[in-house]
Amino acid sequence: MKELSPSDLKSILHSKRANMYYLEYCRVMQKDGRVLYLSEAKHENQYFNIPIANTTVLLLGNGTSVTQAAMRMLAQAGVLVGFCGGGGTPLHMACEVEWFTPQSEYRPTEYLHGWLQFWFDDEKRLSSAVTFQKARIQYIEKVWQKDKDLKSEGFVFSDEKIQAALAKFQARTDTATKQSDLLLTEAQLTKALYKYASNSTNIKDFTRQHQSTDKANDFLNHGNYLAYGLAASCLWVLGVPHGFAVMHGKTRRGALVFDVADLIKDALVLPWAFICAKENATEQEFRQQVLQAFTDHKALDFMFDTVKGVALQNYSAEQIEAQNL
Structure with a gap:
């Protein structure tokens, strides 16, 4: 053979x-x-x-x-x-968060070059962070309007409570003057989504606790790490280092992974964590459900499209063509 x-x-x-x-x-x-x-x-x-x-x-x-x-x-x-x-969970190697990332000398570099075109400019970096936040909401709208299973479980995008939370999020995002404003607005939206999800699934007295042992929190942790894996894969393929974040702290080496993972977490991980907790699913059943949702709604495709769009926003076609000559 x-x-x-x-x-x-x-x-x-x-x-x-x-x-x-x-x-x-x-x-x-x-x-x-x-x-x-x-x-x-x-x-x-x-x-x-x-x-x-x-x-x-x-x-x-x-x-x-x-x-x-x-x-x-x-x-x-x-x-x-x-x-x-x-x-x-948790993701680790030895004593620190790390990935083994195989490298190739022939990967395209235009995405890294494009990213650096704006990253050192505070205003452009803030503008890119706003783009990420708006893309995140667009993805929630797309997924929740399309997914019949989520609708049947009470996750309805047109619901008044969801629309009110998103309207407040949109207004505060548009008027943000620094990354901390965006992070605060993001936290407020996520808190509202947690409340909506817990009410929709009849999970009472839910509090987000990363060290908790209740199923909803466990599934949120688990699903978030799966999203981090997709985000790390996306950034590695495009050649953008994880330290060049637009939202999370510039002192955190993996911060851009969190930024990219946030694009899909609220739309997919959050609702399925609560639904599977309500159904008393096993970790394996939850993982299979979330991975299937990633595939059905082309989560990795969406990450790639968003990151590439942000990377090339200030990088001209002429520069790309000259680089490839």
């Missing part, structure tokens, strides 16, 4: 890749030119294939290991690999 190498595989754009994996208590290895994970059953070992050409992110949880040969193939196929705790 002829072995395959990652270079033999047909390349799939990262924004079109379908798979995102979380593995635990298994060994990831290379065998016969494929990346597999080995799970030890009671009476026999079981091997499962990972379709690396169609995968964006691989999260390795408790009890996992990965071989050097498998990491080489994952890197060549452009799969982002991260180590995390149980259930996909």
